Amino acid sequence: MQLYSFFNSSTSYRVRIALALKGLAFDTIPVNIRVGEHRAQPYVDEVNASATVPALVDGDVSLGQSLAIIDYLDAKYPQSRLVPQDIEARARVLELSMLISCDIHPVNNLRILKYLQGPLALSAEQKDAWYRHWVAEGMAGVERLLVKYGHGAWCFGDTPTLADVCLIPQIANAQRMGCDLSAYPRAMAVFAQAETHPAFLAAAPNRQPDYSV
């Protein structure tokens, strides 16, 4: 299995956590999104038509989009299942995962920040305020969901699920960008839990072959 990944991409980070939790071996193929390698050929035509990272190649299957990849892994390699099968438990895990993956992450990813400072010529202060604004909006929702429905050491229970797989990279990014996260104690308790877990540690940006400061 090959994972096309960028060390600092939080969607790549999600898939790395999922692979590590499932104990699946893979080769990392770095794609430097800072210099646009994800938009170059033959990557777009042959590996990932979405022109993003990550992408997974597993035998004949070549797949983009982190959540589609993780769903595929969960179906094909069901050990350490990340999305529960019980209908309501599943709904809660997906609700939190989608809040992070649709409402927080996309508006703060690299291409958006580049557009703010490039074509829109905004200042670094305006870009940082933008980032913090969407983190605060989204994390308030995450915390409400966790307080209302969460339980156990992880988001939903005593084993990690897709919700944790999405939450940890999002918090790591928010910390890197200097966001104040003190208003989300339940989310931060899950983050602290992940900092003791070998799969989450192995998937972290600073453990990747393409890591740079």
Added chain:
Amino acid sequence: MQLYSFFNSSTSYRVRIALALKGLAFDTIPVNIRVGEHRAQPYVDEVNASATVPALVDGDVSLGQSLAIIDYLDAKYPQSRLVPQDIEARARVLELSMLISCDIHPVNNLRILKYLQGPLALSAEQKDAWYRHWVAEGMAGVERLLVKYGHGAWCFGDTPTLADVCLIPQIANAQRMGCDLSAYPRAMAVFAQAETHPAFLAAAPNRQPDYSV
């Protein structure tokens, strides 16, 4: 079943299509996101901790996030299944759905456009260019995926899937915003197909009780 919905919200539109395809009756409870009703109490505490539309209430279950809602409907009401069970077919449907739901829709939704013109004080021209830029980026990926893996009258085969449920509202929005969509003939053929389908027609913004011009 009750659906908290805004007529012009494309994530609400997705869920309306899914409910119609499955033949499930529901009451629409309008939430006017233009005046912030999605952020008001008791909606946030009692119905949808995400503070967004849509939200579904089905008996004791109250759920936010359109893709989590549709997954829940697919599990609980499996007639007219929207996400295939075959591993690879499922992966393709989710890949396209996530490309739309994570890479296109979130960066162009109402709250983002309001922030561009409010706190960032950008012009209408800059906002429109932003909108068109992300539609063009994302739809190019959609078209590549459809050309590479799509088949049949719909995105993936001869019955609608989640991919179509996500694609149609996205194209409807892009048309409303005046985007040039001529570069995506495969996607537009699916859109034309949906314009003949009663479930897609019934779910359209102009057929909703809260519709206004």
